Amino acid sequence: MSMTITEKILAAAAGKKNVEPGDIIDAKIDCIMCHDVTTPAAISMLKEKGIDKVFDTEKIVVTPDHFQPAKDIKSAELHKRLDSWAREKKIKFYYPLGKAGVCHALLPEQGHIRPGEVIIGGDSHTCTYGAFAAFSTGIGSTDLAAAIATGTLWFRVPASMKFVLNGKLSKGVYSKDVILACIAKIGTDGALYKAMEFTGPTLKEMSMEARMTITNMAIEAGAKNGIIGFDEITKKYLDEHLKDKKQYKVYQSDADAKYEQTIEIDCSKLEPIVAMPHLPSGGKPISQCAGMKMDQSYIGSCTNGRIEDLRIAAAIMKGKKVAIRTIIVPATPEIWKQAMDEKLFDIFYAAGCVISAPTCGACLGGFMGILAAGEKCVSTTNRNFVGRMGSPKSEVYLASPATAAASAVEGKLVDPRKYM
Amino acid sequence: MSKAHVYKRDHINTDEIIPARYLNTDNTAELATHCMEDLDTDFVKKCKAGDCIVAGDDFGCGSSREHAVWALQGAKVGAVIAKSFARIFYRNCINCGFYPIELADAAEKINNGDEIEIDYKKGVIKNKTQKKEFTFKPLPDFAIEIINDGGLLEHIKK
Numbered sequence: 250m251s252m253t254i255t256e257k258i259l260a261a262a263a264g265k266k267n268v269e270p271g272d273i274i275d276a277k278i279d280c281i282m283c284h285d286v287t288t289p290a291a292i293s294m295l296k297e298k299g300i301d302k303v304f305d306t307e308k309i310v311v312t313p314d315h316f317q318p319a320k321d322i323k324s325a326e327l328h329k330r331l332d333s334w335a336r337e338k339k340i341k342f343y344y345p346l347g348k349a350g351v352c353h354a355l356l357p358e359q360g361h362i363r364p365g366e367v368i369i370g371g372d373s374h375t376c377t378y379g380a381f382a383a384f385s386t387g388i389g390s391t392d393l394a395a396a397i398a399t400g401t402l403w404f405r406v407p408a409s410m411k412f413v414l415n416g417k418l419s420k421g422v423y424s425k426d427v428i429l430a431c432i433a434k435i436g437t438d439g440a441l442y443k444a445m446e447f448t449g450p451t452l453k454e455m456s457m458e459a460r461m462t463i464t465n466m467a468i469e470a471g472a473k474n475g476i477i478g479f480d481e482i483t484k485k486y487l488d489e490h491l492k493d494k495k496q497y498k499v500y501q502s503d504a505d506a507k508y509e510q511t512i513e514i515d516c517s518k519l520e521p522i523v524a525m526p527h528l529p530s531g532g533k534p535i536s537q538c539a540g541m542k543m544d545q546s547y548i549g550s551c552t553n554g555r556i557e558d559l560r561i562a563a564a565i566m567k568g569k570k571v572a573i574r575t576i577i578v579p580a581t582p583e584i585w586k587q588a589m590d591e592k593l594f595d596i597f598y599a600a601g602c603v604i605s606a607p608t609c610g611a612c613l614g615g616f617m618g619i620l621a622a623g624e625k626c627v628s629t630t631n632r633n634f635v636g637r638m639g640s641p642k643s644e645v646y647l648a649s650p651a652t653a654a655a656s657a658v659e660g661k662l663v664d665p666r667k668y669m
Numbered sequence: 670m671s672k673a674h675v676y677k678r679d680h681i682n683t684d685e686i687i688p689a690r691y692l693n694t695d696n697t698a699e700l701a702t703h704c705m706e707d708l709d710t711d712f713v714k715k716c717k718a719g720d721c722i723v724a725g726d727d728f729g730c731g732s733s734r735e736h737a738v739w740a741l742q743g744a745k746v747g748a749v750i751a752k753s754f755a756r757i758f759y760r761n762c763i764n765c766g767f768y769p770i771e772l773a774d775a776a777e778k779i780n781n782g783d784e785i786e787i788d789y790k791k792g793v794i795k796n797k798t799q800k801k802e803f804t805f806k807p808l809p810d811f812a813i814e815i816i817n818d819g820g821l822l823e824h825i826k827k
Contacts, residue, residue, distance in 0.1 A: 273811060287733060290695040298822045316693060323693035373733040373757055387757055389735035390695075391764035391821050399825055403811070437680050438727040442756050471730060473756055528680060613689040613732070634684040634731060636707040641688075 251503035253409040255444040255476055258384040258500055262367040270408035270509075275401050278308070280361055282370030283393070284352050285313035289330040291371065291394035303338045304400030310361050311335045312344040314351050315609040320616040350581025350607040353377040353465060353551035357457070358581055360491040364479050365498035369396055374551050374631065376467045379476035380460040381483060382499060386474045407473040409444040410435075411508040414451035416517030421666035423561070424459035425553060425629065425649035427451070428466045429522040430514060433532030441471035443509065446502065451516040452477060457486040458557040465552045466631050469529035478502065523627070523662055524647035527635045535652065535664045543646070545626040546571065546657035547638070549578025549605070550612040553629035553650050556584045556591075562654035563593040565668045566600040572660030575602040576618040578610055602657070614638050620645075627656045670797065671719040671747050674712065675781040681708060681724050682731035683758065687740040689732070700736055701743025718745035721787070723779045725751065728769075729758025738765045748787060750775045750794065750805075763812045764821040770794070772805045 250267045252260065260267055263274035283291075288311070295301070303309065313331055316324035335343040344355060353374050356362050362378045368385035369375060371393040378385035388402070396402045412431055432439070445467045452460060460477050467475025477483075479499045487497070523538050525531035548554070548562050559579060577597050579585035585607060588594055597604055611618035612630040620626055620639030625646065628638065633645035648656070651665035658668075685708040687700055694700065705712035705722075722741070728751035729737060738761045741749065749762075750770045762769040768789055772778065779785065783798040792807040807813070818824035 273809075286692050287735065290735065293695070294822055298826060300822065300826065315689075321693060327693060327695075371733060373731065375733075387733040389733050389738075389757060389761035389764065391735060392760065395764075395821050395825050437730055438753065438755070441727065441753065471727065471755060613692075614684075615689060615692075619690075632682075632684070632731060634682045636688050636690075637684050639690075641707040 251505045253444065253446060253506040254382065254478060254500050254502045255384055255409055255446065255474060256406060258365055258367060259404060259406050268406045270406050272406045274404055274406060276367050276404050278369055278396050278400050278402060279366035280368040281309045281396055282352050282356060282368065282372065282375060283309060283311045284315060284372060285317060285324065285327050285331050286315045287371030287390045287393060289327045290390040291397060292330060292334045294391060294394045295398060300398045302398050304398060306339050307341045309340050309397065310342040310356055311340050312349045312352050312355055313346065314349060315613065316615050317349055317608055318346055318606060348582060351551045351554055351609055354555055354580035354584065357381065357461065358490060358583055363491065363497035364483065365500050369402060373468045374465050376472065376475045377461050377465040377551060379464040379467065379474050380457060382477065382479040384474055384476065387468065407442055407444045408509040409446050410440055411511040412445060412447045413511060413513045414447060414449035414516050415513060416451060416515045417454065418451060418516050418519065421651055421669050422519050422521055423649045423651060424455055424462045426519050426522045427514065427516055428463045429524050429532040429647065430519055432466065432470045432530045434512065435470055437469060437528050437530045438471040440467065443472055445470060445472045445475045447475065447477045456557060457482060458555045462552055466529065469631060521649060521652045521665055523652060524633055526633045526644040526646065529632060529647060535662065539662050539664055541662045542625065543573055543627045543656055543661055544624040545573055545618065545620065546575040546653045547611055547618055547626055547628040547630065548650050548653050549580060549610065550630040551580065552631040554578055554580030554584070556587050558629065558650040559584065559588045559593050562650045563596040565651060565654040565665060566658060567596050569600055569658045571601045571657040573657060575657040576605060576611065577602050578605040578617070579607055581607050611638050627653050627662060629653050670784050670786055671721050672717060673721050673723050673779045673781065673783045673785050674715065675723040675776055675779055676708065677725065677776045679725040680727045680730050683729060683734050683737040684731055686729065686737040687734065692734060692736055695736065697739045697743040700740040704740040704744040713744055716744050716746060719747040721747050721785060722749045723775050724749070725776050726753045728754050730755035733757045735761045735765065738762055738767050742767055750779065763808065763815055766816045766820045770805050772803060778803055
């Protein structure tokens with residue numbers, strides 16, 4: 250029976266030869282991501298139910314990220330609960346402050362993501378790891394608790410939608426623009442309950458960092474998971490990042506696998522895109538929205554806070570001054586160090602930006618750049634819902650690091666291509 | 670009997686149900702005081718125990734925060750009736766023993782303030798105000814089993 254890559258991974262995890270969309274399966278979990286917002290509740294639930302067991306201390310990765318360094322007393326309490334649990338249970342891969350980073354940037358960087366595996370996390374953007382030909386999806390605290398205790402979780406096998414990315418991206422257009430275009434095309438529930446499988450020649454020219462931006466935002470179209478097949482670029486990244494366990498299994502979709510829908514995108518025709526408030530599906534080409542006045546630019550998050558993103562932003566800001574508040578948030582300590590070593594910080598400092606510690610920070614309205622009523626922020630993050638970055642009367646405009654950097658320089662939405 | 674609070678909106682997201690600025694706690698009672706705050710500042714005042722929220726497509730989209738379900742439960746919301754639900758939210762509802770009810774054109778069939786009665790087992794919503802009945806597809810068996818066991822953790826304990 251022919252299957253998609255998502256179906257093959259889930260079938261293997263369920264110990265079955267075949268699965269079909271709609272099947273309910275019990276899947277073995279290979280990796281669980283735990284952070285400071287959803288995990289403390291899971292820990293309390295387990296304690297309350299008298300379930301003391303952790304299924305495998307080497308298959309759980311813990312990092313505080315949303316409110317770290319603790320933004321207030323309540324988040325400090327969450328961190329304390331997470332910290333004592335991780336230490337008490339002797340979780341092998343625990344990244345406390347200093348090593349902690351935005352989870353979806355940290356786990357691949359530290360070598361915890363392998364092709365063919367089933368990865369879950371108490372965070373909706375867990376779908377990021379699908380860039381590595383793995384099945385990964387976000388869950389809530391109760392599912393997290395169940396998975397921590399048992400190492401298995403039930404899933405309904407999703408139908409797959411195929412996105413064929415054709416054509417060469419023009420200069421100044423990035424993977425962020427591609428995914429914003431995909432979501433604009435199908436809507437925030439266009440892939441509800443489904444797997445979004447990305448293929449096509451455009452991906453061959455994208456780094457793993459750029460690919461992660463695409464799978465990261467699969468949830469913004471309602472998808473269960475986003476996934477990209479394995480190739481030489483995947484292999485090279487894994488060769489450089491896997492530490493302990495270096496074996497993995499590569500699954501590829503069969504040529505005659507069934508897709509509910511196939512959508513072709515001619516990426517050569519794309520221009521930089523900005524998603525208007527208040528939905529990620531509000532993407533508009535920059536030519537239709539340039540000139541809108543902004544109050545803040547935010548460059549960071551699990552979507553676009555990696556070194557490649559910071560390099561793109563720095564190249565635009567070099568020798569210039571920003572016209573609005575601009576916040577740079579390297580997603581992990583390693584990215585922070587690398588950006589410093591590459592002297593990107595000098596460029597950001599001279600331009601008048603502020604550089605933050607790794608954190609999810611203002612992306613979800615936590616801290617480190619909250620918006621007042623009436624303010625507008627161009628942001629490299631993933632959501633622009635009402636109140637997402639602060640006041641319910643503020644507005645978030647989602648864009649690539651290049652667009653966010655160029656817009657920071659001019660204080661309004663701007664086509665970054667004029668700076669290239 | 671419960672009163673319907675109708676929001677003729679699609680994509681009511683987790684940031685509206687419980688804004689992330691309140692996620693520094695997982696205390697249900699505290700979360701409940703901010704339930705639906707960014708969508709309707711008066712919601713908590715208006716909502717009486719057992720009342721229902723009625724909405725359009727894709728209810729609960731966005732974050733995986735189960736806090737959204739806890740906030741609704743804490744505010745004593747009886748059920749959410751929507752045209753469709755976002756995946757993680759739907760799953761979180763079942764895991765917490767909270768009923769997500771899928772009803773086509775929910776926000777058109779039910780008016781704000783209508784008195785309704787829900788029979789979860791039979792899959793029937795009685796609109797007392799309009800004197801009409803609507804049927805919905807009951808949850809799948811395994812989901813009902815989880816809810817009957819008192820949530821996913823009790824279910825796996827068995």
